[in-house]
Amino acid sequence: MKLYFKYMSILLRCQMEYRASFILLSIGQFFVPFLTFIGIFLLFQRFPSIGGWTLYEVALCYSVTHIAFSLSECFARGFDSFSSTIVNGDFDRFLVRPRSTILQVLGSKFEFTRIGRLAQSIVVLNFSLTNLNIEWNSFKVITLILMILSGIFIFTGIFMLGATLCFWTIEGLEVVNIFTDGGREISQYPLSIYKEWVRKFFTFVIPFGTVNYLPLMFILDKVEGNNILYMLAPLFGILFIVPCIFIWNFGVKHYKSTGS
Amino acid sequence: MRTYYSLFKMRLLKGLQYRVAAIAGVSTQFFWGFMYIMIYEAFYSSTSTPQPISLRELIQVIWLQQSFLVFIMLWYRDNELINLITSGNIAYELCRPIDFYNFWYAKLIAQRLSGALLRCFPIIIVASLLPYPYNFSLPPSFISFVLFLITLTLGLILVVAISMLIYISIFYTMSGTGSLLIFGVFGEFLSGLVIPIPLMPEGLKKVVYMLPFRYTSDLPFRIYAGNIGVHEALIGILIQFFWIFILICLGKLWMKKALRRVVIQGG
Numbered sequence: 001m002k003l004y005f006k007y008m009s010i011l012l013r014c015q016m017e018y019r020a021s022f023i024l025l026s027i028g029q030f031f032v033p034f035l036t037f038i039g040i041f042l043l044f045q046r047f048p049s050i051g052g053w054t055l056y057e058v059a060l061c062y063s064v065t066h067i068a069f070s071l072s073e074c075f076a077r078g079f080d081s082f083s084s085t086i087v088n089g090d091f092d093r094f095l096v097r098p099r100s101t102i103l104q105v106l107g108s109k110f111e112f113t114r115i116g117r118l119a120q121s122i123v124v125l126n127f128s129l130t131n132l133n134i135e136w137n138s139f140k141v142i143t144l145i146l147m148i149l150s151g152i153f154i155f156t157g158i159f160m161l162g163a164t165l166c167f168w169t170i171e172g173l174e175v176v177n178i179f180t181d182g183g184r185e186i187s188q189y190p191l192s193i194y195k196e197w198v199r200k201f202f203t204f205v206i207p208f209g210t211v212n213y214l215p216l217m218f219i220l221d222k223v224e225g226n227n228i229l230y231m232l233a234p235l236f237g238i239l240f241i242v243p244c245i246f247i248w249n250f251g252v253k254h255y256k257s258t259g260s
Numbered sequence: 261m262r263t264y265y266s267l268f269k270m271r272l273l274k275g276l277q278y279r280v281a282a283i284a285g286v287s288t289q290f291f292w293g294f295m296y297i298m299i300y301e302a303f304y305s306s307t308s309t310p311q312p313i314s315l316r317e318l319i320q321v322i323w324l325q326q327s328f329l330v331f332i333m334l335w336y337r338d339n340e341l342i343n344l345i346t347s348g349n350i351a352y353e354l355c356r357p358i359d360f361y362n363f364w365y366a367k368l369i370a371q372r373l374s375g376a377l378l379r380c381f382p383i384i385i386v387a388s389l390l391p392y393p394y395n396f397s398l399p400p401s402f403i404s405f406v407l408f409l410i411t412l413t414l415g416l417i418l419v420v421a422i423s424m425l426i427y428i429s430i431f432y433t434m435s436g437t438g439s440l441l442i443f444g445v446f447g448e449f450l451s452g453l454v455i456p457i458p459l460m461p462e463g464l465k466k467v468v469y470m471l472p473f474r475y476t477s478d479l480p481f482r483i484y485a486g487n488i489g490v491h492e493a494l495i496g497i498l499i500q501f502f503w504i505f506i507l508i509c510l511g512k513l514w515m516k517k518a519l520r521r522v523v524i525q526g527g
Binding site: 195 | 284287288291292295298299302303304305306307311441442445446448449454455459460461464
């Protein structure tokens with residue numbers, strides 16, 4: 001763990017060397033998703049609701065997803081751009097060091113410019129919470145925090161799976177974007193608005209449903225009956241990382257160096 | 261003219277080489293198309309008041325957007341050009357006895373054409389086999405199809421003219437990321453790729469109609485979907501010509517100015 005923070009501080013200082021470019025990129029990272037949100041906002045000017053959800057409820061869903069995505073993109077960037085590590089042959093160096101490969105790949109890259117995206121999602125979160133009438137209690141606060149945590153784990157898991165594929169394909173695959181960017185876009189809205197098969201896929205295969213839809217029902221008092229299950233749903237999302245780690249280790253064993 | 265033609269052909273063939281990337285792109289675009297359709301379907305089912313564009317027309321627009329994505333997006337990034345400028349290799353390019361603006365213009369158009377040619381047909385074919393109401397269908401009349409082809413071609417010429425301006429700005433900023441990002445994001449919004457233009461509020465719509473971005477993709481696609489009539493389409497074509505003329509003149513002038521003070525980077 002100490003090593004991880006050391007990696008982090010080195011890379012932060014490294015990126016701060018190019019301050020102007022850092023600030024510009026952060027501002028850009030703020031605006032890209034923000035215009036998407038403006039789009040959602042404008043659509044709600046025309047339509048009263050989407051599948052029974054209001055603008056502020058969707059905004060809550062949106063902000064949780066984006067906070068989780070920006071954090072995991074910041075910390076798990078090493079997996080996201082893993083194909084270059086393989087192509088360069090840098091992965092060989094990771095293997096000879098007496099630390100776990102996951103830690104080293106995680107520590108190989110941090111994308112601090114995602115702070116722009118994070119700021120954007122916090123603005124939206126604030127906007128939604130001030131307009132929603134939620135009776136807060138400690139359970140709901142815990143659930144909200146769990147939602148974000150679980151989201152980070154799921155996105156990181158997908159990045160890991162994408163990186164594992166690189167062991168066989170060498171190149172990064174654009175298809176993986178369906179699950180990272182696509183998953184992000186899909187879970188901006190509550191999953192209940194989609195078709196049955198999409199909902200099932202994103203609840204049971206890639207558990208985005210446990211990050212936003214199910215616990216949101218609890219926070220917004222939409223549940224009838226058993227609250228506990230809805231509250232604990234994010235924990236299942238966290239479990240998603242376990243098979244990902246197994247698959248990653250399996251991939252590492254099959255790694256053949258590309259040399260040079 | 262023959263120089264540009266052969267340049268164009270070379271780039272086209274080069275782009276057609278990357279077939280696997282194209283297949284991956286096609287499946288990704290299908291996913292996005294489906295997602296947008298589902299989202300808009302949910303929005304439309306929440307109200308019974310008629311909207312300025314019907315869901316059926318919107319589905320046509322979404323499929324067209326997905327299949328011609330390479331045609332219409334502003335941020336189609338040409339790293340080669342950016343590297344030329346920032347690494348100083350542009351000096352070689354300037355030695356060639358042809359006009360630099362036209363040279364890059366031909367290259368950029370070919371790049372977009374090859375990208376779109378590979379991707380648009382599979383998406384259109386599969387999308388038209390889908391069950392009603394999600395399928396992609398024929399335009400309402402033959403005239404609107406012809407008008408669609410004309411406006412799409414003019415739109416391509418226009419979008420490349422706009423992106424040339426972005427590239428020229430790199431002569432000043434020396435880094436593509438900033439200007440590409442800002443231009444790309446706002447341009448995309450203004451050309452109706454984030455939310456369809458008919459669904460925007462009236463005030464914003466007026467602004468969008470005054471800017472060139474809308475004429476790159478929104479106009480041809482809505483003509484195809486039958487949302488824009490023949491009369492309005494003809495006026496749109498005139499406005500397209502107007503913008504193409506203005507932007508290309510502007511680009512050439514700006515390029516001349518930029519080249520006069522160009523600093524060759526690197527050693």
